[in-house]
Amino acid sequence: MRDRFYQLATEALWNDDRVAVVLAAIGAAKIADHPRRFDVGIREQLMIGVAAGLALEGYRPIVHSYTPFLVERPYESLKLDLGHNDLGAVLVSYGASYDASNEGRTHQAPEDVAAVAALPGWTIEVPGHVGEMERMLARALARDDRVYIRLTDETNRKPIDGDGLTVVRRGDDDAPFVIAVGPTLDEVLEATADTGETVAYLATVRPFDADGLRKALRGTDVVLVEPYLRGSSAAEISAALVDRPHRLLSLGVPLAEFRRYGTGAEHRAAHGLDARGIRAALAAFRAV
Amino acid sequence: MTTATELGYDDLPALLHRLTGDEKHDSSSYSTLDVVWVLYDRILGPDDRFLLSKGHGPTAYYAILAAKGILPVDALDGFGNFDSTLGHHPDRLLVPGVEISSGSLGHGLPIAVGVALTGRRTFVLVGDGELDEGSNWEGVQYAGRAKIETLTTIVIDNASATYGWPGGVEERFALEGWRTRRVDGRDHDAIERALRERGGPRCIVAEVPD
Numbered sequence: 001m002r003d004r005f006y007q008l009a010t011e012a013l014w015n016d017d018r019v020a021v022v023l024a025a026i027g028a029a030k031i032a033d034h035p036r037r038f039d040v041g042i043r044e045q046l047m048i049g050v051a052a053g054l055a056l057e058g059y060r061p062i063v064h065s066y067t068p069f070l071v072e073r074p075y076e077s078l079k080l081d082l083g084h085n086d087l088g089a090v091l092v093s094y095g096a097s098y099d100a101s102n103e104g105r106t107h108q109a110p111e112d113v114a115a116v117a118a119l120p121g122w123t124i125e126v127p128g129h130v131g132e133m134e135r136m137l138a139r140a141l142a143r144d145d146r147v148y149i150r151l152t153d154e155t156n157r158k159p160i161d162g163d164g165l166t167v168v169r170r171g172d173d174d175a176p177f178v179i180a181v182g183p184t185l186d187e188v189l190e191a192t193a194d195t196g197e198t199v200a201y202l203a204t205v206r207p208f209d210a211d212g213l214r215k216a217l218r219g220t221d222v223v224l225v226e227p228y229l230r231g232s233s234a235a236e237i238s239a240a241l242v243d244r245p246h247r248l249l250s251l252g253v254p255l256a257e258f259r260r261y262g263t264g265a266e267h268r269a270a271h272g273l274d275a276r277g278i279r280a281a282l283a284a285f286r287a288v
Numbered sequence: 289m290t291t292a293t294e295l296g297y298d299d300l301p302a303l304l305h306r307l308t309g310d311e312k313h314d315s316s317s318y319s320t321l322d323v324v325w326v327l328y329d330r331i332l333g334p335d336d337r338f339l340l341s342k343g344h345g346p347t348a349y350y351a352i353l354a355a356k357g358i359l360p361v362d363a364l365d366g367f368g369n370f371d372s373t374l375g376h377h378p379d380r381l382l383v384p385g386v387e388i389s390s391g392s393l394g395h396g397l398p399i400a401v402g403v404a405l406t407g408r409r410t411f412v413l414v415g416d417g418e419l420d421e422g423s424n425w426e427g428v429q430y431a432g433r434a435k436i437e438t439l440t441t442i443v444i445d446n447a448s449a450t451y452g453w454p455g456g457v458e459e460r461f462a463l464e465g466w467r468t469r470r471v472d473g474r475d476h477d478a479i480e481r482a483l484r485e486r487g488g489p490r491c492i493v494a495e496v497p498d
Contacts, residue, residue: 022402038405041433043426046398053402056337056387061402076392077423081399084389086381 001130001151002094006030008137009062009092013037018060019141022051026065026094044069048077048089055087060141066100067093067109067150071116082146083119089147090140091116096152096183097228097253098267101260110253114232116148117206124206125149126182126227131159132203153264154183154227160201165212171198176221176249176282179213181205181233184225187268190275191282197223205233210240220245223285225278226252249285251278291357297325303351306364307374317345319446319473319496320413324349326479327411328356337403339388341396342415342444343377350374350383358385394421397441401427404439404489411440411483416457416493417448425460431489432465439489441466444473447498461491470495 006027012019013034020036024047028039036059040046044065051061063070070093071078082089093112100107116122123145127133133151140147160166165179169189175196180188182203192199200216202209213222222241226232230252237248253271260270268274272281295303300321320342332338340349347367353359366372373382377391390396393415400412414424431439443457453460458468466489471478473494482492 040426040430043430045394045423046401046426046430049395049398049423049427050402050405053399053404054406056399056403057406057408059406077395077398080389080392080395084379085399 001127001133001153001155003030004130005064005092005094005133005137005151008134009064010034012062012141016060016141018058020054020059020061022047022054022061022063024065024069026069044074045077048074049081051089052077052081052085052087055082055089056085060144061089062092062141063089064092064094066107067095067112068107071112071148072109075115078116079119083121086121088144090137090149091147092137092149092151094151096150096154098264099153101262101264101267104261105257105259110228112150113205113226113228117232121146122206123147123204126203126205127151128154128156128182128185128201128203129159130155136203150182150228152183152227154268156183156185160185160203163204164202164209165216166201167198167216168201169199172196173218175219176223176285177217177219178223178225178282179237181224181226184227184273187273187275188225188278191278195279195282197282208233208236208240210236213237213240214244217241217244217246221247221249221285223249223251223282225273226250227273229253229255247285249281251281291360293355293357293361295355295361297329299355300325300348300351303354303361303364304347307347307350307367309368309376317347317349319415319444320345321348321352322474322476322496323413323442323444323479323494324352326476326483328352330476330480331483332411336409336411337387337400339390339396339400339403339410339412340378340386341388341390341400341412342393342418343390344393344415346374346376346378349378353383353385359383393418394423397424397427400439400441401431401436404431404436405434407438409438411442413442413444415448416443416445416453417450419443419453419457420449428461428464428466432461435465435489437488440483441489441491442483443491443493445493445495456493458491458493465489466491468493
């Protein structure tokens with residue numbers, strides 16, 4: 001997914017006079033020199049400020065770095081340089097929650113979606129497959145607003161067509177309705193292969209598809225499976241279902257320091273986001 | 289849209305008198321008065337951009353925008369009120385002619401770097417106290433290395449940095465490859481001469497009494 005993004009960003013530079021790319025060292029070796037490709041060095045606040053300045057001049061900046069250095073370190077610049085000034089940019093992160101599992105906490109950012117979602121006016125894309133990322137990036141480049149695209153090494157076997165909340169497998173009406181976000185889909189499908197839940201897929205998490213949820217939900221129990229901070233979209237679901245009695249179980253990365261290295265698969269399992277963990281959580285939820 | 293007015297520099301005190309309620313930033317606002325006036329009266333053209341990074345105490349900025357017909361004079365009344373478009377920090381979505389919203393220090397210079405990278409002549413005004421913010425130095429370093437010719441940073445030096453700038457703040461800019469000049473921040477002709485010098489990136493330190 002990451003390498004494909006570099007290809008697409010490079011092509012966009014050469015094919016679209018509006019596009020500029022702003023980097024802070026990371027990715028600079030992958031996107032060749034171009035008059036509108038600016039590597040500002042390891043200066044992440046400047047990276048966002050430069051993007052805002054380019055947007056002020058009518059350009060469509062793509063800004064890319066590792067997740068914590070794109071979202072967390074320059075967070076006030078996202079809020080003010082882009083948001084408060086009402087300037088657009090396409091932020092593309094790489095690393096997600098624990099792709100950098102063996103690099104430790106400094107390179108992990110499971111809070112990113114919650115942090116960006118706390119700022120108004122952002123579209124947040126969580127592709128679960130490279131084909132979805134291609135569609136999301138093309139859509140973002142055609143617009144002028146603020147878009148955050150979250151790249152990851154985790155990927156589903158197949159892309160899901162369509163935008164908004166998409167039912168992938170319809171189960172029993174009274175069984176939990178499971179929303180798999182981005183790259184969690186394959187694990188969710190495996191976990192629910194024989195247990196009767198409806199599985200829906202969601203990759204565009206902001207704006208949240210409240211109408212899609214209301215139309216698709218037939219029972220009362222909702223399970224949200226997110227590849228980042230647990231509950232990042234829980235309030236959106238509560239708001240969407242405010243007039244309907246419901247229960248909600250949120251699965252995701254817990255709000256805790258997790259001082260382990262190893263592989264992404266080990267982190268996924270430790271957070272209960274592999275098929276076994278999801279299956280166990282669903283069983284407990286049904287038993288309540 | 290700009291409306292022609294008969295207002296000049298001598299009318300600014302009367303305009304400033306209409307802007308009340310942010311007296312704690314009076315010295316900050318007054319510190320920028322002459323530089324901003326010279327910019328709008330003698331320097332800025334329709335293709336230039338001026339970014340006020342030092343958003344604290346924007347009354348001088350508002351008064352000059354009004355004097356130049358960019359902002360209606362009547363808008364000055366009610367400064368800071370709930371229904372006013374003029375806050376104690378400028379909002380570019382609310383105030384005609386304001387290029388960036390500012391107030392939180394250290395954001396204007398990085399944005400100005402992005403604007404200037406497109407080749408547009410760009411002036412950004414910061415304070416010597418504001419330069420305590422590290423984000424400025426990311427921009428100063430990069431603009432110097434990238435040799436951004438179209439960028440001018442004006443530092444209003446009223447000795448407000450918490451620990452000062454031993455040797456003069458311009459030394460830090462010079463170290464990063466900027467051309468620098470220190471001027472009397474009340475001398476309009478000296479300010480104009482400095483602003484008209486070519487080559488960049490350029491740092492003009494406008495010294496005003498603290």
